[in-house]
Amino acid sequence: MIDLKALRDDPARFKDGARKKNYDVDIDRILELDTLKRDLMTRAEALRAQQNKLAKESGPKIGQLMGKLKKAEPDERAAIEAEVESLKAAPNKLKNEIQVLNASIDDIAPELDELLMQVPLPPDPDVPVGASADDNVELKRWAPDDWDWNQSFEQNKGFAPKTHIELCKDLGLVDFPRAVKLAGARSYALTGDGMRLHQAILRYALDFMADKHGFAPMSVPVLVREEAMTGTGFFPAGREQAYHVEETTRGGGHDLYLTGTGEVGLMGLHQNEILDEDQLPLKYVTVSTCFRREAGAAGKDTAGLYRIHQFDKVEQVVICRADEQESRDWHKKMLGYVQELLQSLALPHRLLQCCTADLGVKNADMIDVECWMPGRGDTSPSLSSASSVPSEGGASSPPTSNASPTGAFGETHSASRLYDFQCRRLNMRARKGGEGAKGETTFCHSLNNTVAASPRLMIPILEMHQNPDGSVTVPEVLRGYMGGSESIG
């Protein structure tokens, strides 16, 4: 939610922001409704003030008269009743006028609220303006010393890579067919070392943030109320992405939603709270199962572990003081942690500055991290087919052509800077001394970033660390979480 006052003061800024983000919101209509609503409110309140004043004067009199009426002789009753009616007349008239005004307010309020929810947070001025994700800008790349970006996987490593799908099949890490039988498309079952690797990644990432960077480890609900989805900014725009759990037997108001990220649970924790400014920033890390309907992604990345309905994610969230510089500093730090983590896993990756069109409603700035995935991208004739090792099963590639994929970047992380957009919706404020203290409250700033999403992160780990013999070397930092195993297969 944006600040309505800010919108009144500088509508051009919000119009410009919406345009850059490709959002179509009628801001002039908002201003029109807002003016109208305030005018109606002012008038209704003035009448209400009169009514309150009258009630204080005539109220006790009516009370006395009503008492009198009970004990009154029949011949006195008519006079008393008439007096009561005359006392009621003025406030009654006011009441009717107020009701008319309130009805008008009720008429326009829903439209205003709905429109207001749709106004995106303007992107920061330093975010590149773009029309689509194609206009995102690469900021930097990192790769281990033995990786040359100008060469293919095969040239770098001396053998043609298998895709993670082939590796999973050959090494018995994932059972796709049975999972699909049980749960439908985009499902998977992790088996054996696949499950171990998955858990190792999650636990390593959690410990990395908690022990090394002082984030408080949390476990939070993944089944939440609509309020939490709206508050965190995932509703109404992303409603079709979320699984809706109907509680038919309990009746209305009980329905719940499965969260698509731990961010919802972490941010929702402090909904409607006044935090102690001195206790900020709050730094949380959680590991949670994430549920996504992937509506609108039909036909995209249908095979493998890339785009799935259910996965686990270690997520970091920071709630800090409402200070732009502090927000910007945290954004950098949170990205830094991820780079450090990916370096420790020896995964080549790049930082991608998302352009305005790719930001979504709630972000002022968003930087994605993409890992190199040798098994993605177009398949092209193998550059040196002679040296390629045939897969043991032989089912991974057509026997007649030695095609191997070119490799491509695949998104593994996304770091968002939201300023007070989310905290405004969540009604999360801060002041010195917290809840009981005095003084001004301000909406906090919030930021979030992936630490590790698995199984997706298993893709670059498996593909980058595969060996000519079909085995996969386990990155050193994960070995302690896999009973010391140095390799899979």
Place this chain on the structure above:
RNA sequence: GGAGAGGUGGCAGAGCGGUUGAAUGCGCCGGAUUCGAAAUCCGGUAUGGCGGUUUCCGUCAUCGGGGGUUCGAAUCCCCCCCUCUCCGCCA
């Protein structure tokens, strides 16, 4: 799942149709007293919206949330949410 009790200011806790935004106590802040402290006494002590002559003033709303009855609602009615107790079930 069944039965019952209850949600009031930072906390405890009254009020259960009429100058009640809310008694009283605790806490907190300021002052007096004191060499200082304790004790005591005095005063203050919610949030949000709107407007203004914008360190302040006016006004409206808020007693779990929403709706209703009424000239008037913390108080009566309806729906919802939450908490507690007992029973049942259960990892």
